[in-house]
Amino acid sequence: EAGVAQSPRYKIIEKRQSVAFWCNPISGHATLYWYQQILGQGPKLLIQFQNNGVVDDSQLPKDRFSAERLKGVDSTLKIQPAKLEDSAVYLCASSLVRSETQYFGPGTRLLVL
Amino acid sequence: KQEVTQIPAALSVPEGENLVLNCSFTDSAIYNLQWFRQDPGKGLTSLLLIQSSQREQTSGRLNASLDKSSGRSTLYIAASQPGDSATYLCAVNTGNQFYFGTGTSLTVIP
Numbered sequence: 001e002a003g004v005a006q007s008p009r010y011k012i013i014e015k016r017q018s019v020a021f022w023c024n025p026i027s028g029h030a031t032l033y034w035y036q037q038i039l040g041q042g043p044k045l046l047i048q049f050q051n052n053g054v055v056d057d058s059q060l061p062k063d064r065f066s067a068e069r070l071k072g073v074d075s076t077l078k079i080q081p082a083k084l085e086d087s088a089v090y091l092c093a094s095s096l097v098r099s100e101t102q103y104f105g106p107g108t109r110l111l112v113l
Numbered sequence: 114k115q116e117v118t119q120i121p122a123a124l125s126v127p128e129g130e131n132l133v134l135n136c137s138f139t140d141s142a143i144y145n146l147q148w149f150r151q152d153p154g155k156g157l158t159s160l161l162l163i164q165s166s167q168r169e170q171t172s173g174r175l176n177a178s179l180d181k182s183s184g185r186s187t188l189y190i191a192a193s194q195p196g197d198s199a200t201y202l203c204a205v206n207t208g209n210q211f212y213f214g215t216g217t218s219l220t221v222i223p
Contacts, residue, residue, distance in 0.1 A: 004156075033211070042117070042202055042213030043157070056209040091156055099144050099206050104156035 002026065004105035006092050012111045018080035021108045025073070025094030031055075033102060034067055034077050035091040043091055049075065050098060082112045115140045117205050119214035126193055127222050134188040134217045136203035141181045144206045148177050148188050150199040151216065157202065160188070193221045 005024040013019050025032050030051050035043035046065065047057040051072040060067070064083070069075040079086055089109050093102040116139045126132050136146070145164045149157040161170045161177040163186070169178040176189040186203055200216040 040215070042204075042215050044213070045211045048209070058210070093157075099208065101147070101159050101162050102157075102211075103159065104149075106156045 004092055004094055004103055006090075006105035006108055008108055009106065010109050010111075012113065013082055014113050015084055016081040018078065019082055019110065020076050020078045021090050021092075021110075023075045023077070023092030023105060025075075025092070026103055029094035029096050029103075030072075031095045031098045032069055032075050033093040033095075034075070035093065037089045037091055037107070039088070046077070048098075055098065079110075082110075084112050086110060087112045115143075115205055115207055115210070115212040117203060117212045117214040119201075119203060119217050121217060122215065123218040123220075125220040125222060128193060128195060130193050130221075131189070131191050132193055132219070134190070134201050134219070136186040136188070136214055138184045138186075138205045138212070140207070141184055142207065143181060144208045146177075146179055146186050146206065147204045148175075148186075149202045149204065151202060152199050160201075190219075193219075195221045195223050197221050 032049045034046045037043040046060045047067045048055040049069045052069050067077045089107040091107045093104045095102045118137045147162045148160040151157050163170045163179045174191040179186045200218045202216045204213045
C-alpha cells in the first residue's frame, strides 16, 4: 500500500512570497490532516478534513494560510504572504476514519528568509 | 486547552535495557492517545493507539498504558536496540483536536 505523498520535500522562499504544498493521502482514507512542526516542538494541527469538508481549522492562521481538498482526495496548503516564523516542517497525515490511527507523509521543510 | 508534557526530553541508555517514556496531559476528557516515533528528517510513524476505554496496548517489545483519571500514559520499551533510537511523541485526541507533546529523544548505545 502506498503511503502518504507530499511535495515538494524542501522549499526556500523570501518573506512576503507565497508557497503551496501538496498532499496525496493513502487511497480510501477519508480524513486528512495538515500539521506544522517548528524545530524542537511537537506537531500542531492546522486543519482537518473529512472527505472534502473542514472538520476543524481553529488553529489555522486564516489571514495568511488556506487549505482545500476539492475532490475529497488530495489537498493543498497555501501560505500567502509568508513570514519568517512560518519556517517549519509541514506534515500531512491521513486516517481511514476520524480519530483513528494517523499515517504521516515525509513532510515539506520550509525555510523563509 | 489541553497541554501535553513529555519527560524526560532526552534519554540515553545502553543496549538491552528496558525503559519507560512518560506522557502527561492536563484534561482527562480524551478520545484516545497515540504514540509515534520520528526519525530525523522524516515523518511520524504510529506505534500504538489506546482508546480512552482501554488501559494498555501491546505491540512486540512495546507496551503503552493509559491512566485517564491521572492524565498519564507510559510507553515501555523492552530490551532496547540501537534501531530504537529516535524521538518518541505522544498525541492526545480530544475528538476534534490533536495535541502533541514535544517528545523524548532516545539514544540506545550499542
